[in-house]
Amino acid sequence: xxxxxxxxxxARVLANYLRNDNLHEAKNKENSNLYKVLVGLAEGWLxxxxxxxxxxxxxxxxxxxxxxxxxxxxxxxxxNVFSVASDIETRRRNVLLKIAGSKAETKEQFERxxxxxxxxxxxxxxxxYSKFTxxxxxxxxxxxxxxxxxxxxxxxxxxxxxxxxxxxxxxSINPADILKLFFNKIKPSNTIIVFRYV
Numbered sequence: 001x002x003x004x005x006x007x008x009x010x011a012r013v014l015a016n017y018l019r020n021d022n023l024h025e026a027k028n029k030e031n032s033n034l035y036k037v038l039v040g041l042a043e044g045w046l047x048x049x050x051x052x053x054x055x056x057x058x059x060x061x062x063x064x065x066x067x068x069x070x071x072x073x074x075x076x077x078x079x080n081v082f083s084v085a086s087d088i089e090t091r092r093r094n095v096l097l098k099i100a101g102s103k104a105e106t107k108e109q110f111e112r113x114x115x116x117x118x119x120x121x122x123x124x125x126x127x128x129y130s131k132f133t134x135x136x137x138x139x140x141x142x143x144x145x146x147x148x149x150x151x152x153x154x155x156x157x158x159x160x161x162x163x164x165x166x167x168x169x170x171x172s173i174n175p176a177d178i179l180k181l182f183f184n185k186i187k188p189s190n191t192i193i194v195f196r197y198v
Contacts, residue, residue, distance in 0.1 A: 001056055002049050010042035061095050071095045081181045101186040117175045122153040148191045159197040
């Protein structure tokens, strides 16, 4: 962040760049024409400094207001999971999710995505649920495909009450639905994700 200055302070800074000679001796005299020119130039410098501060502040997605459209464009929002939200907090969250999901491969990265959405999830490999003794629900997968199955443990209170299939129409979207849609979109292509409600 660039420190804030008044117009008078910026004029004094500009005056310090001028030589101390007879031609510039009026640079610090408030009623002189040279000083008035420096005050006028200082206004332009202050505009530049304020704009630089706005860019620095908005470059951080957690503070972004002015550049939120640019952030969304950069990460590909809108898409088939995220639409452009109406409130700034949801728009910021969606950008963070897209960034977090762009390279999600590890257990911690998938758990971080759940955390951004406000969920405490645990990601586990499927082999824990595919060998004797069985832990229910049992996943029937071949031994060769076990390394490519990811199990997402979600709070059982989030288990859907209705029809267990996904429709092509969205009746309503909530963070749990976003989590499932997004995980299925960003998962490595050779893997299967199983959502386990515990």
